[in-house]
Amino acid sequence: xxxxxxxxxxxxxxxxxxxxxxxxxxxxxxxxxxxxxxxxxxxxxxxxxxxxxxxxxxxxxxxxxxxxxxxxxxxxxxxxxxxxxxxxxxxxxxxxxxxxxxxxxxxxx
Numbered sequence: 414x415x416x417x418x419x420x421x422x423x424x425x426x427x428x429x430x431x432x433x434x435x436x437x438x439x440x441x442x443x444x445x446x447x448x449x450x451x452x453x454x455x456x457x458x459x460x461x462x463x464x465x466x467x468x469x470x471x472x473x474x475x476x477x478x479x480x481x482x483x484x485x486x487x488x489x490x491x492x493x494x495x496x497x498x499x500x501x502x503x504x505x506x507x508x509x510x511x512x513x514x515x516x517x518x519x520x521x522x
Contacts, residue, residue, distance in 0.1 A: 418520035419463035422510055426459020427452065429506045450487060458483045458503065459510050468522055472515040473508055475522065480507020 430452030434443070443451075462479050470478070484503025488496035514520050 414464055414466070415520055417518070418514055418522075419460070421518050421520055422459040422463035422514045423456060424459070425510045425513055426456040426462075426506075429459065429510060430455030433502060433506065454484060454487050454503070455506055458507050462507065462510055462514065465522065472511050472522065476507040476509070476511025477504045478507070479511070480504040483507070 433455055434448055434451045437451075458480050461483055462476060465475065465479060467475055480503040481500055484499050484507075488499040488503075491499055515522070
């Protein structure tokens with residue numbers, strides 16, 4: 414595990430959480446706990462991507478899988494439609510975090 418990769422992916426997770434909240438706040442009313450949950454979920458995706466030791470998986474698939482696994486913890490408590498939306502968003506944010514860290518910042522797994 415590289416410290417550069419861990420720091421970058423975690424910071425990108427925080428940024429993804431803030432962006433996710435800002436993009437969706439017009440569609441629903443959030444409590445402070447919900448805001449914290451969204452930001453912490455995306456931050457956790459970034460952190461797990463940073464510490465993951467999976468080497469044999471393609472970087473893009475790695476991001477999608479981590480995003481799905483981490484977001485599934487939050488999706489369990491949502492309605493079916495909400496769970497699907499959360500899982501898709503988690504997969505997309507996981508992919509984007511992994512893509513940016515691996516390709517843009519050249520911090521491979």
